[in-house]
Amino acid sequence: MTVKHKDCNSELIPEDLEAYTGYMDTYRDCIICKSRENRLWAKYGSYKAVKCNKCNFIWINPSLNEAGLNRYYQDYIGMRFKDEIKTRQRKLQYQIDKDFLQVYISSGKVLDVGCSGGFFLNVLSNNFDKYGVELDAKAVEYAKKKYSFGKNIFNLNLQDTKFPKGFFDLIIMRGVIEHLFDPLVVLKKVQGLLRKGGLFFICATPNVDSFCAKLYRQKWNQFHPIRHLFYFSLSSLSRLCSQFNLNLITKDFPYLETPYADIHRDHYEVLKAYELKNDGHFDKINRSPAFWGNMMSLVFKRD
Ligand SMILES: [Zn+2]
Numbered sequence: 489m490t491v492k493h494k495d496c497n498s499e500l501i502p503e504d505l506e507a508y509t510g511y512m513d514t515y516r517d518c519i520i521c522k523s524r525e526n527r528l529w530a531k532y533g534s535y536k537a538v539k540c541n542k543c544n545f546i547w548i549n550p551s552l553n554e555a556g557l558n559r560y561y562q563d564y565i566g567m568r569f570k571d572e573i574k575t576r577q578r579k580l581q582y583q584i585d586k587d588f589l590q591v592y593i594s595s596g597k598v599l600d601v602g603c604s605g606g607f608f609l610n611v612l613s614n615n616f617d618k619y620g621v622e623l624d625a626k627a628v629e630y631a632k633k634k635y636s637f638g639k640n641i642f643n644l645n646l647q648d649t650k651f652p653k654g655f656f657d658l659i660i661m662r663g664v665i666e667h668l669f670d671p672l673v674v675l676k677k678v679q680g681l682l683r684k685g686g687l688f689f690i691c692a693t694p695n696v697d698s699f700c701a702k703l704y705r706q707k708w709n710q711f712h713p714i715r716h717l718f719y720f721s722l723s724s725l726s727r728l729c730s731q732f733n734l735n736l737i738t739k740d741f742p743y744l745e746t747p748y749a750d751i752h753r754d755h756y757e758v759l760k761a762y763e764l765k766n767d768g769h770f771d772k773i774n775r776s777p778a779f780w781g782n783m784m785s786l787v788f789k790r791d
Pocket of ligand 1: 518519520521522523540541542543544545
């Protein structure tokens with residue numbers, strides 16, 4: 489089911505990130521262990537990622553402030569629709585993520601946080617009672633027109649919603665938690681909105697403990713200093729979620745079965761990059777391909 493990419497290995501981030509440097513003034517301590525000590529891990533233009541000296545967590549520091557992020561996400565859905573190949577790949581990936589999730593839960597009230605145009609909600613079983621929140625007004629408008637559950641899609645921050653406590657059986661963040669300005673505030677809200685025994689599904693989230701993240705750093709295909717503010721791993725995310733009574737029950741690192749995998753090309757690219765880096769030619773390395781361990785699907789249970 490491989491969809492051929494257009495030369496995705498050679499492209500670095502194809503956007504003008506320097507247009508946003510005026511908004512880059514949010515400094516953070518480590519959100520996992522609160523340590524204030526960190527060191528440089530990666531650099532991309534004037535953007536920097538740092539690594540915590542105590543727990544090894546990685547994040548963009550400084551990152552854009554909220555005004556900068558709001559400007560960047562103004563027309564996120566339009567930006568994403570432009571790339572037809574990625575849109576097709578994402579559709580195939582939705583099915584894989586759904587199949588993984590629905591082994592654990594296949595009915596009840598579900599909330600998709602950062603649901604975009606409702607695409608992932610749409611592939612979930614119709615036994616679910618579907619809700620979503622999304623900051624991109626155009627995406628919300630699209631979902632409202634297109635789907636019957638569109639009436640339950642709200643153009644709000646999760647923190648500003650008024651759902652009753654324990655209202656949901658399942659809360660989903662698909663490729664979302666690494667984008668959040670303040671993941672702790674949002675996780676606190678998730679804890680309150682999930683019923684006891686309810687599930688929290690995080691998927692399509694990059695894994696910074698992967699071989700490619702370590703080898704490629706700022707050339708890792710998941711490194712994006714505006715979109716991805718935090719670089720989680722299985723251990724940092726489990727540690728963070730457990731502070732909100734969300735405990736890991738299962739995990740997966742999808743690669744081979746995904747529409748992004750091209751096994752021969754990917755291994756050839758990674759081997760070439762490994763050799764170039766060892767020979768001191770990091771500048772000649774292309775952006776990383778899809779690879780083992782890059783992405784995580786995790787299910788947590790609200791205890
Ligand atoms: Zn730390």
